[in-house]
Amino acid sequence: MNARALTSDILLGVIPIALAIAVWQGISSFGYAPVTLLPPPGMVFSRLVQQLFTSSFQHEIASTLFRLFAGFSIAVILGVGIGLAAAASPAVNAVVRPIVRVLAPLPKVALYPALLLLLGFGHESKITLVAADALFPILLSTYYGASMVEQKLIWSAMAAGTPRRQILFKVVLPAAVPSILTGCRIGLVISCIVVFLAEMISSTDGLGHMLVKAARTFQAVDMFVPLITISLLGLILNGLLQGLRSYLLRGFPEV
């Protein structure tokens, strides 16, 4: 029953996407919009496929992915580390909490000019921006997950002879994994978005830069290609994370 329900769900979900593409095709083929403003979908997708095999496009994707992963990895390491520390130690908590309260709602993009001035126009400033933006959801969900660990789970481990300082890694961290992964998922989407924006604002390569370059010369087709690419990248990365999640959480009850 489940499999069939799932198939019908997928079919139903394809409808609006197909519909959107059909409307898009309709608008351009009935001449409501000139090709320079809205190129037909076939043109965009064939352009995308054609681009995929050029080394320059592969290079753009590679540099975007590099920045994305570098920033995201830094955010995961810092976020999980600080989040766990804040959950484990009241002293760390007292310091981290107000700082996070101030920094979390700060629009990080506004910091980008300062990062450019301090770190230059290369990878560093973009990676830092991605890390700064992805950090807080990961940190907060780690902290939340770690401080919500069932007390009796910890007691059970302590009674079995686990020393206090090992409890953090043997019980709290594994028990917080579901929450941490939720944070990572939000962080990953943010990383996709931010890396693209940073490349749009100042860059010499990457998908965001492609969009800006195309926009300057009013090449509508080339503007759509990087946007669709980042959307597909987001979907693929999200799928990979989902796979990792279902592997790591195979013991946990469904949420």
Added chain:
Amino acid sequence: MKVLPSDPAPARGPASAMIEIDHVSQTFRTSGRQAHLALSDISLTIEDGAFVSILGPSGCGKSTLLYIVGGFVSPTEGEARVKGRAITGPGPDRGPVFQEFALFPWKTVLGNVMYGPRQQGVKSAEAEAQSRRLIEMVGLKGFENFYPKELSGGMKQRVALARTLAYHPAVLLMDEPFGALDAHTRTRLQNDLLNIWERDRKTVLFVTHSVDEAVFLSDKVVVMTRAPGRIKQIVDIELPRPRRRAELLLDPRYQKYVVEIERMIDDTSEDGLQP
């Protein structure tokens, strides 16, 4: 009440004190900065190998008393000792089994049971062999590689019991272990627990709010009053072992114990009704 002569006395020397609870009181601070007295001046000695139940209405602090013995909570006043040594924290000589099971969701049944022995430094292969035997003993052979979420409540509690038994605690601390189970599963687990207990006669401290369960399982039932928790009376259950549930239900001595204790609880419950 006379004990039947056929009652086999446990073959061991003079009973020694396993757990001593010495003038223990516990106060909690509630959010409104009010002090709430949960336990008031409790003194109790539990002998080695005894099965003792603590019975009382909810909110009488019976679980708190168990947590104090476990070393999870330190008493505001007084002291608890195990084998004569003051309790300062949790230790593998006292193994808890909680109503909520508290199994590690990221570990399989085998992984959960092996956790204690591995923590004690037992070699992996040996810990696994021991754990497999225990899993078989609690009736879960074939489920070694299942995750807790794939098991029913009763099975989870069997795993939790095996996990605790695996590190050979001298005392089992059972916190309403069958409280979340349906009546049928509950009965089966009570029987199985008694069978396991008959083998090695570990000391058991068993918290419950079911009179029936307390009388069926225990050598001694400690009846507590509602907040602040005090010991109202200690009832020695002199029923022969091994006990069979179906036979006991017809036994007038069993019925008398149940009725007697129900009455005590009724008295204490009325206290709780006052605003």
Added chain:
Amino acid sequence: MMARALSRLAPLLAVLGLLAIWQAGSLMLNTESFPTAIQAVRAVPSILGDQESLIHILDSLRRMAIAFAAALLFAIPLGLMMGRSRLVASFFNPLLMITYPVPKAALMPIIMLWLGVGDLAKMLVIFLGVSLPVIYHSFQGARAVEEKMLWSGAAMGLSAPQRMVRIVLPAALPEILTGCRTGLVLALITMVTSEMIARQSGAGNILFNALDMGQYDTVYAMIIIIGAMGIGLDAAFERLRSRLVRWSEPGFDIPLSFA
């Protein structure tokens, strides 16, 4: 009492601490492109005092407010319907999944192509950016409403639309407000970014023009102003939220903000 006062002051202390680190850092680096915190803070009044800049900033806020309100009116009903109807949910879910990783501000160049560089293009981008998290959280909130609560409502004679407004909406409110809070920070971010891309007016425009012209004091002062807007709006919203849903525990007491 002492502890409570301290915990209320803590964010302020954190701000001062961060400014102090900034001050020390810039003194140590001592480069022209990284003015000290004191220099930057000094430049703030001159920007806010300048009529043209002030109009720019107020323009930004006006666009943001309109787009934010429009997004709520659109996203909350859609999210609630998705939460209560499997059909609606499976219809829209994949579409949302595809659009989620697309940076909304990156649509700016294309939307500008269609709508020009005016207010409408910027508001549309903010609208899109705010809608997604609000839809998502309303969806989650409505999905978590207990079936039995709705049965009780039906038994009391409430019609389906009435159940939606009188049961699902209030029950999902804490979750919806979490989405709105994320949306608010997001609106600010999208506002700044869209103005950076379509350099014509607004706070983002001042920021990046100053960067291009090498007016570093202004760059950092604008960062302070935009940062303060973010923190201020968030704090104000949090007060509103805690009043509206006093009965519910906050899930996160800090918003999850991102671009």
